[in-house]
Amino acid sequence: MLFGVLCFIVVVQVRSAAPPGPPQNISVDKWLLSWTPATKEEDVTYTVQYSSFDSRVWTDVPACIHISSYSCDVSSTKALGEHGCVMLRVQAEKKRGLTSKPVKACSRRGDSCTPDFSLTAGPGSLTVHLSRNYSLAMEHEDHAKYRVYYGKEGEPLKSYRDDVASVTIRELQEGQRYCTKVEYIYFDESVGPPTCTQCEVIPESKKDSKLTETVVAVVLVSVLLITFIAYLLIFQRGRIKQWLQPPYQIPDNFLLKPEHHLPISTSIPTEEHWDVISCISPEESRE
Known part of the structure; x- marks a missing residue:
């Protein structure tokens, strides 16, 4: 029991000694500055500061020092900056002088000090x-x-x-x-x-999207075509064979003896006549 109480006291002391979290979502709209707290702590206050572009010194806005609310009218700073423009920031504070990191404000609408785009x-x-x-x-x-x-x-x-x-x-x-x-x-x-x-x-390129669509379409058609061919080869082989048969009928008498034959020629070729050539023997030629 005593140990638990001691732990609780230590935790409270550590939290009270830590600086508060910086304010969030700081924005100005028609010279009304608003923000949201990092944590909801009762002892945290806020201070708004301004700085002109020709000076890097940050000065407290008189109406927005150590306030517990989450907004403040900063229209009084318009006359303090050149061209009527100032930078704004907010920091959170705790008792004992603990302060958060200051956070700069943004503008929700364009005017002479902030662009519109x-x-x-x-x-x-x-x-x-x-x-x-x-x-x-x-x-x-x-x-x-x-x-x-x-x-x-x-x-x-x-x-x-x-x-x-x-x-x-x-x-x-x-x-x-x-x-x-x-x-x-x-x-x-x-x-x-x-x-x-x-x-x-950032949208994707139309060329890339068209190429992707084309590839998907080709793959889909290929899968369907392969599936159809496989179906025909497996389940429709008999019908395919019928489709492949030639459109010709074999006559009924295809294997019977033919009734008419071409006449066979029985003529004997004429004898050829040759001239007899006498030959001279070598002995006769010597005499």
Whole structure:
């Protein structure tokens, strides 16, 4: 009994000494920031911080410090960032000064701080449709770009492409699900929150699918043909022999003595006449 109580006390102390889990699903929609807790603990509070793209310093949002709720209005930060855009993040806190790793927020809809895009998946490729006509690009031209992050679903989106308009990512594995997120950058620095992740399945090539269908059809026809031929050879041999017989009937008198025969010639060949040639003996020729 005493041992069990001691174990319980140790477990409680260890849990109270561990930092809280980081918040999840952090997103902003019309300057309302919301998230979900990693664990439901009563003594956990949350603090929201912001940072402008021209400053890497993170500052607490005055209305969102040590709050126990899972959302906060961050519209006051709009006037604090250049172009009215700021990056946002949230971290969980416990008593005794234990804090979680801060997690950045994404934006659920496009605006002047976050791009609006759509996806089109093709065989081996994924196209991110983006517009060239946005306020940041009009003001700063090619110094303002899109940064498109991409990767397989469930993996960190570490790969990215920078461009001023739509981007097509090629050489992707067909049948796999790929995800993307996009943000504005100015001189290689993030301007506002990135978009929330969107995912699409990369379809298989039509040529490959047609080839597969053709192979399946050929195999199926071959199996049916072999089965039909085997059935005929095993169960229909007699009928096959009948089909193979020539369309000819043997006469009834085929084995009888023929009634008429061709006449046999009895004429004797005429004797041939030969001329007698006298020969000279050698003795006569000497005389």
